[in-house]
Amino acid sequence: MGWIGEQIDSIKSLNFRQVLTQAVSLGMIVTSALIIWKGLMCITGSESPVVVVLSGSMEPGFKRGDILFLHMSKDPIRAGEIVVFNVDGREIPIVHRVIKVHEHQDTGEVDVLTKGDNNFGDDRLLYAHGQLWLHRHHIMGRAVGQGLNMREKKFRDNKC
Amino acid sequence: MHSLGYRVNALLAFAVTILALICGIASFSDNFNSPSPSAEVQVLNINRFRKKLTGDDEVSLTLNISANLESLFTWNTKQVFVFLAAEYETPNNALNQVSLWDSIIPSKERARFSIETTNKYRFIDQGSNLRGKDFNLTMHWHVMPKTGKMFADNLVISGFRLPEAYR
Numbered sequence: 640m641g642w643i644g645e646q647i648d649s650i651k652s653l654n655f656r657q658v659l660t661q662a663v664s665l666g667m668i669v670t671s672a673l674i675i676w677k678g679l680m681c682i683t684g685s686e687s688p689v690v691v692v693l694s695g696s697m698e699p700g701f702k703r704g705d706i707l708f709l710h711m712s713k714d715p716i717r718a719g720e721i722v723v724f725n726v727d728g729r730e731i732p733i734v735h736r737v738i739k740v741h742e743h744q745d746t747g748e749v750d751v752l753t754k755g756d757n758n759f760g761d762d763r764l765l766y767a768h769g770q771l772w773l774h775r776h777h778i779m780g781r782a783v784g785q786g787l788n789m790r791e792k793k794f795r796d797n798k799c
Numbered sequence: 800m801h802s803l804g805y806r807v808n809a810l811l812a813f814a815v816t817i818l819a820l821i822c823g824i825a826s827f828s829d830n831f832n833s834p835s836p837s838a839e840v841q842v843l844n845i846n847r848f849r850k851k852l853t854g855d856d857e858v859s860l861t862l863n864i865s866a867n868l869e870s871l872f873t874w875n876t877k878q879v880f881v882f883l884a885a886e887y888e889t890p891n892n893a894l895n896q897v898s899l900w901d902s903i904i905p906s907k908e909r910a911r912f913s914i915e916t917t918n919k920y921r922f923i924d925q926g927s928n929l930r931g932k933d934f935n936l937t938m939h940w941h942v943m944p945k946t947g948k949m950f951a952d953n954l955v956i957s958g959f960r961l962p963e964a965y966r
Contacts, residue, residue: 699905700878700943718884718896719939719951736880738898741925744891750925756880756903761920784826784948 685711685780690723692734696755697721701785707734709780716740716749716775721782724753727767732779735762741772749775825875826947832873838866838938838954840883846917848929848966856929858922858961864900864938865913871942872907879904880941885922886955887934897922899936931963 679688692705701707709723716722718740723732738761739752750772754761763771840862847859864883871879882901889895899918904910939953 699903700880718898719880719882719941719953721941721949738882738901738920740894740896741892742894744893747893754920756901782949785944785946 683708683710683780685709685723687723687732687779690732690734690780693731694733694755696758697734697736698757700756701734705785707782708784710783711778711780715742715747716751716778716781722751722753723779723782724773724777725779726765726777727770733762733765734782751775751778822946826944829873829875829942829944829947829950832870834870834952836866836868836871836940836954838864838868838956840864840936840938840956842936842959843915845962845966848962850927850965851923854927856924856927858929859917860899860922861915861917862900862936863913863915866911866938868904868910868940869907871940872910875944875947877943877945878906879910880943882939884937884939885934885959886937887932889924889926889928889932891926891928895924896937929961930965932961933957934959934961 676688680686682688688709690707690709692701692703692707695703707721707723716737718737720737721734722737723734725732733753735753735755735758737751738754739750741750742748743750751774752761752763752772766773842860843863844861845858846861847857849857851857862883866881868879868881880901880903882898884896884898886894886896898920899922900916901919902912904912935955935957936959937953937955939951941949941951943949
């Protein structure tokens with residue numbers, strides 16, 4: 640009982656203004672992080688401008704845990720580009736490389752087939768049932784650069 | 800102001816900023832490299848050329864691919880992804896790019912190669928347009944850096960033509 644009384648006393652003794660200032664400061668930090676994130680979304684034109692690589696299907700180029708910077712421009716999608724896409728009905732985005740492109744004459748629509756560098760076969764098994772090609776609306780962005788991945792350091796590499 | 804917590808925080812923030820700066824400079828240094836790669840491709844044989852049951856044409860080829868991509872490597876290069884794509888136009892499609900073969904080059908020592916191979920991925924058209932079709936074999940390379948911006952380029956080798964009739 641005495642301990643609870645002490646806690647209540649210490650709460651009462653806090654200056655209300657100080658607490659309010661701290662709460663507002665915290666709110667400012669959170670909102671500025673949100674502003675930067677949304678701003679990046681606008682600048683890069685991609686729904687998620689920074690992604691983390693989740694699987695080992697693009698090794699040795701991208702390892703699990705690598706950070707990728709994405710950009711989505713109106714440029715047409717061409718073979719060799721590394722794209723991040725969502726399969727219909729699946730939440731998790733996949734980062735793979737485009738290996739086949741068929742661009743239609745009149746509409747400019749593209750049929751795209753992707754494959755992970757480290758996978759044996761193409762991604763048709765990952766697409767939705769009966770889906771043979773990806774289209775532009777599935778693709779969230781192109782990878783333009785990567786951040787340094789600290790996991791792949793000398794401790795793991797026995798060759799040094 | 801001089802407690803351990805503040806000091807560690809200041810040190811960490813500074814370290815991360817410097818690291819990001821170094822990564823940026825490393826990436827920037829890649830601009831000073833002017834690469835001069837060379838490549839040559841020959842179609843040695845058309846193994847199969849038929850129309851599948853779905854109505855799409857399919858070709859199987861044996862290729863001789865040789866290239867020297869040593870000049871693409873800088874100290875900031877992690878690997879070079881190289882692939883050969885057949886590129887052609889059809890009445891339905893303004894552009895078709897079909898990757899026939901690809902490879903990952905992990906280091907400069909392996910960047911000069913000459914191989915003979917059948918196509919790794921199936922060369923299938925959308926439709927039946929490949930008889931007598933002229934096509935290019937374009938060698939694309941994507942340089943993946945240890946850190947920073949990736950860049951890509953390609954070399955078009957034209958003058959290939961598929962046979963007029965199935966075999």
